[in-house]
Amino acid sequence: MPRSLFDKVWDAHVVEELPGGNALVFMDLTVAHEITTPPGAIAIERDFDDQLYDARRIVSMIDHVAPAKDSATALQAQTVRTWSKRHQIRFHDIGDNGICHVLVPERGYVTPGMTVCCGDSHTCTLGALGAFALGIGTTAQAGAMLAGCLILQRPKVMQVEVTGALTAGATAKDLALSVIATIGFRGGTGYVLEYSGSAIRALTMEQRMTLCNMAIEAGATTGIIAADETTAAYLAATPAAPSGWPLQQADPDAEYAASVTIDGSAIRPVVSWGTNPGECSPIDGIVPFDAPEESLTYMDLRPGQRMSSIAVDQAFIGSCTNSRIGDLRAAADVLRGQRVSVPTIITPGSQAVRRQAEREGLHDIFQDAGALWTHSSCGPCLGMSMGVLAPGTRCISSSNRNFPGRMGDGGRVHLAAPAVVAASAILGRLASPAEIDAPAAVSA
Amino acid sequence: MIVAGYVLPIPRANIDTDQIIPARHLTRIDAEGMGEHLFEGMADGVELLARHPEASIVVAGENFGCGSSREHAAWALLGRGFSAVIAPSFARIFSENAYTNALLPITLPHHTVEMLMATRHITIDVVNETLCADDGEQIRFALDPLRKQFVLGGGFLNYLQAKIPAVRAWEAMR
Secondary structure, eight states: OOOOHHHHHHHTTEEEEEGGGEEEEEOSEEEEETTTSHHHHHHHHHHSTTOOSOGGGEEEEOOSSSSOSSHHHHHHHHHHHHHHHHTTOEEEOTTSOBOHHHHHHHTTOOOTTOEEEESSGGGGGGGGGTOEEEEOOHHHHHHHHHHSEEEEEOOEEEEEEEESOOOTTOOHHHHHHHHHHHHOTTTTTTEEEEEESHHHHTSOHHHHHHHHHTGGGGTOSEEEEOOOHHHHHHHHTSSSOOOOOOOOOOOTTOOOSEEEEEEGGGOOOEEEOSSSTTOEEETTSBOOTTOOHHHHHHHTOOTTOBGGGOBOSEEEEOTTTSOSHHHHHHHHHHHTTOOOSSOEEEOOSBHHHHHHHHHTTHHHHHHHTTOEEOOSOOGGGGTSSSSOOOTTOEEEESSSOOOTTTTSTTOEEEEOOHHHHHHHHHHTBSOOGGGSSSOOOOOO | OEEEEEEEEEOOSOOOHHHHSOGGGOOOSSSTTOGGGTTTTSTTHHHHHHHOTTEEEEEEOSSBTOSOOOTHHHHHHHHTTOOEEEESOBOHHHHHHHHHTTOEEEEOOHHHHHHHHTOSEEEEETTTTEEEETTOOEEEOOOOTTTHHHHHHOOHHHHHHHHHHHHHHHHHHO
């Protein structure tokens, strides 16, 4: 029977079928960070003699609050640090760290056909490498560390074919947001999104990661993209330079539980106006007249309002969605020789990304423009540290969630690509990079 | 196993885990203390809990628990004395976390959930997968047959521990 790419990866990892459509699925790699790992690691130590299935199948890091901001987060970091050393787990401490979904691929830890889990919903990012990678809870992660497996319901597979090619100005972030708007904020629930088509093939690995990163925002278990020569070149350039991985693709006549086709050439730069990532409009468009009142009340917007009339109080470029070197280059292209007019935080996705950016002089462009250039952390994306929003303030952000309160109690978040965030930081309102050479006046 | 309690109606879809427990509270190395911050990320969350001080069963709209994978969302609900969430649909990770922690995630059709939203008290027969609201008719629901055992008797990690020999044998044959 012809199979999808996802089916092939899944089938190769089923240890045992379990009752009720569940399966015991082998995990080639478990990624462990300091926020969600400690209770599980402690439970294994306390109740299971500190036994891990295979410590070589774990990689750990400090990423969410790096370095610790207080005693409580310091204890979280210290717990992961001592546990990692005790088990000789590959561990990335502050200085050598990064957001897990940025660090793990850049070091070459994930190869096509692997299964990967992490107590973090954006683990779907790694599907960009042709892996089955998914977010899970703390106890499920502990199970994977203890027994090498997850208990999972087999997801259905949705083919998301993106035809044509993205046009100038449209980015992987715009595509990611447009996919969510197309299938709906919960339209991917129960599915894996298997991306294919010419517009996908043309994406760089970093852009594929941005796209897969937001599969969870449609409710999907994960996203997955077949490996190709772009994947091979990316992996060959990583420090681990893994080789010998399978070049798997979907069978040409594979059947999918659902299929959508998106015209890549129709993707336009978009910005979110609502309280979930599916609520977006083109940057040169308006807040829709049929927008839910509840979203608009929280966001303090009105139907029909021009997107470019929305003033912002802060800008953030970072997060596991858009903090890689290509994202920083895109922001630098806009910020070069300009000045930001609102507080702007630029947080690289890993220390390796930070060092590369500095080799290219991007840090000077950012700081000459008046932006704050930081070390790597998840930072304000989830409202934990390094730039949390004040109540009632509005942030244009390259991150992934615009939920109420996500970046700080009462804070309002507009999601966009890094270049749009940079342009908005300069003009102090939602803005297209195309406006930067000849800034237009603010108009309502 | 009977779970009975008063209803906390949340007539909205997409109650995400940031609303259930904001990330600023995810700073512990155990599962304790989450209950006191339940729904702090929801605009009317604290007020809602104050209006329903005895509630122990959430009845909410579609896609409950979407967003972050934080198991703290299940811990916060349990820590505040909740034992079940009834909704037309759940986010996958929340549902998995709920089962693992013996918090009942009950999926029912939209119109049934809407009807339950207006009731005061619900009695749930977990073993037989039925529930009854106020003096209404018996309503059937379906639990994941495997994960139901974790609700009834816990032991999620013990179940996986017992699988280790089979996993090692599988890996050796791979």
